[in-house]
Amino acid sequence: MSWLWFHKLGSPKWFFFWSKSWALPVFCIGCFGLVVGLVWGLAFAPEDYQQGNSFRIIYIHVPVAMLAQSCYLAMGVAGLIFLVWQMKIAPMFIKAIAPIGAVMALMAMVSGAIWGKPTWGTWWVWDARLTSVLVLFLLFMGVIALQNALEDITLANKAAAIMSVVGLINLPIIKYSVVLWNTLHQGPTFTITKKPEMPAEMWLPLLIAVVGLYCLVAGLLLWRIQSEIILREHRSNWVKQEVMGNGL
Amino acid sequence: MTYRSFLIYEFLVLWRRKQDVFNALLFFIIVVILFPLGVSAEPAFLAQAASGIIWCGVVLSILISIDHMFKEDYQDGSLEQWIVSGLSLPLLMLLKVMANWVVIILPLLIMMPLLSEMLFMPNTSFWALVLTLLVGTPGLFLIGVMGAALTVSVRQGTMLVMLLILPLYLPVLIFATSAVQAAQSGLPYSGFLAMLLALSLMSLVVSPFMTAMAIKASVSG
Amino acid sequence: MQSSASLTISDLWIERGGNDLCKGLSFSIHPGEAWRVLGGNGTGKTSLLKVIAGISMPLEGEIFYLGQNVTSDRSPLQQEMVYLGHLMGVKSALTVEENLRWYCPERSLEELHNVAKDLGLFPFLASLVKTLSAGQQRRVALARLWLSKKTLWLLDEPFASLDVEGGVMLEVCIQQHLTSGGLVLLSTHQSLSSIIPHDVVLQP
Numbered sequence: 139m140s141w142l143w144f145h146k147l148g149s150p151k152w153f154f155f156w157s158k159s160w161a162l163p164v165f166c167i168g169c170f171g172l173v174v175g176l177v178w179g180l181a182f183a184p185e186d187y188q189q190g191n192s193f194r195i196i197y198i199h200v201p202v203a204m205l206a207q208s209c210y211l212a213m214g215v216a217g218l219i220f221l222v223w224q225m226k227i228a229p230m231f232i233k234a235i236a237p238i239g240a241v242m243a244l245m246a247m248v249s250g251a252i253w254g255k256p257t258w259g260t261w262w263v264w265d266a267r268l269t270s271v272l273v274l275f276l277l278f279m280g281v282i283a284l285q286n287a288l289e290d291i292t293l294a295n296k297a298a299a300i301m302s303v304v305g306l307i308n309l310p311i312i313k314y315s316v317v318l319w320n321t322l323h324q325g326p327t328f329t330i331t332k333k334p335e336m337p338a339e340m341w342l343p344l345l346i347a348v349v350g351l352y353c354l355v356a357g358l359l360l361w362r363i364q365s366e367i368i369l370r371e372h373r374s375n376w377v378k379q380e381v382m383g384n385g386l
Numbered sequence: 387m388t389y390r391s392f393l394i395y396e397f398l399v400l401w402r403r404k405q406d407v408f409n410a411l412l413f414f415i416i417v418v419i420l421f422p423l424g425v426s427a428e429p430a431f432l433a434q435a436a437s438g439i440i441w442c443g444v445v446l447s448i449l450i451s452i453d454h455m456f457k458e459d460y461q462d463g464s465l466e467q468w469i470v471s472g473l474s475l476p477l478l479m480l481l482k483v484m485a486n487w488v489v490i491i492l493p494l495l496i497m498m499p500l501l502s503e504m505l506f507m508p509n510t511s512f513w514a515l516v517l518t519l520l521v522g523t524p525g526l527f528l529i530g531v532m533g534a535a536l537t538v539s540v541r542q543g544t545m546l547v548m549l550l551i552l553p554l555y556l557p558v559l560i561f562a563t564s565a566v567q568a569a570q571s572g573l574p575y576s577g578f579l580a581m582l583l584a585l586s587l588m589s590l591v592v593s594p595f596m597t598a599m600a601i602k603a604s605v606s607g
Numbered sequence: 608m609q610s611s612a613s614l615t616i617s618d619l620w621i622e623r624g625g626n627d628l629c630k631g632l633s634f635s636i637h638p639g640e641a642w643r644v645l646g647g648n649g650t651g652k653t654s655l656l657k658v659i660a661g662i663s664m665p666l667e668g669e670i671f672y673l674g675q676n677v678t679s680d681r682s683p684l685q686q687e688m689v690y691l692g693h694l695m696g697v698k699s700a701l702t703v704e705e706n707l708r709w710y711c712p713e714r715s716l717e718e719l720h721n722v723a724k725d726l727g728l729f730p731f732l733a734s735l736v737k738t739l740s741a742g743q744q745r746r747v748a749l750a751r752l753w754l755s756k757k758t759l760w761l762l763d764e765p766f767a768s769l770d771v772e773g774g775v776m777l778e779v780c781i782q783q784h785l786t787s788g789g790l791v792l793l794s795t796h797q798s799l800s801s802i803i804p805h806d807v808v809l810q811p
Contacts, residue, residue: 398701
């Protein structure tokens, strides 16, 4: 396999023009998928025989919780790529994804609390999974704060990458903790190997919502990286031409 | 500079700056005293909560003392000299962590019988507590030193170090207090100790390199 | 070509905070030679010395020492090198003697005392460095040049905060080092044309 794409991906200019044509369609597909999944799930899917209508928040809670974890995974991998191959785009990726991930983790906690009130009778439970999402949120905030505190851009890049990688090592421990402390929280909704226990009318909208949110975040991410590229490469000729020619 | 002279003079500097170590220990004692006064002085409650109180105190005092671990070395140019010394920077970092660990944790361990008595800790769990401290705190130092290295160029970095490091401390804290609580109810706790050991060993592998990388990035900027 | 020179810089390109510095810089230092780095403020004198010392990495270009490429691993060079930066790396909580012994544990106490006498630091051997003046602290740092038997000296503004007498001593010391086959690269605004015939001029 040729590694050309990998080196191309490292060049901000190439990435900018590549992502320009992708951001909008991906974002639109994401919005569409999310709306379809949510409307179907919230209005038309059958009621849960135990939890009644309150289970419907699953269509928000599960997608954002999955996104929060995936964002951290992606951020950690980007950090690793930067530390090993010094790829120029990686720190911009980290800077772009950290706030998105933080918002996702926060939404996972809030939606979890709203779900927890009717189901467990309390807003917050110190259970392993909730705690690990809180930890995830703090990890995101740490990376954001570190980037803001360090004025030197080279140092900020490196520091954020190191912090993301170190946090990534924490992710398996978070996952492991779910198994170790078998607590109030129900098991994972989706596993790759097993067929879901829910009926299809219930999990299909969820799947659509999850995929939709992934696409939506990917579109947002591409936009954020583009603006980061313009900020950092504002001295280079191609950015000047781009801004003069097409505006922002 | 050799590894030996580096270690000797690290200890010497810590000795000259003993006020910092005293402050960390004092802070620890204050945290431990606050709990009975603030929450409840009931012996039954304290016996139950003792391990958690002590571990929270340890975590907090490590956090405040680790923050300025590299500050002076950064300001007086020692970090540059370590980098150009031709010695392995990760190994130097490890030696520095070791020196700091000995200087802070040994006095803590010496105070432990007194504090456990004040918190009505049963004898059975006392030794479990000491073991968890011995096995777990190297991990805390190794993790914390990464945060200290990352924020060495930030003027007011204490809060930032806390934000960066505290989430990574949680697994250690959870396993350590679980071990002591297991011991308290007469259950075997070697599994938790093994987990603590694993966490410490893992940070032993990762931390010196990450710390050296962060130090280099901070100095070259 | 590289084997004849001890330290060779070829096509160096340094980046600092998004600015390109000393693009395409090349020069060689032979044994017994001293080079002076010249250039206005912000042209990258300190950055150049830091890159050669291995504190930061060049964007492009290569560094050879004794014919060996040390660009990615600077440790063979570092074992033969003394670097003195703006920050001197002197521990203020230690005494003068402790500071010197830390850097050169292989030297005997007698040698150390002799150097301290030469530099006028002997009366202060037992006093903490933080009680000394800036010039005296600079002397403590410079004492490493006398004590350590390294070939390559990288000195960033070594004359800063030194008095006239100290400056003369340093010049004599550099001259002695050169006659014994050492290499010196230093940045300074002092005119030292008598001992340093070569200049690296950095363009803004």
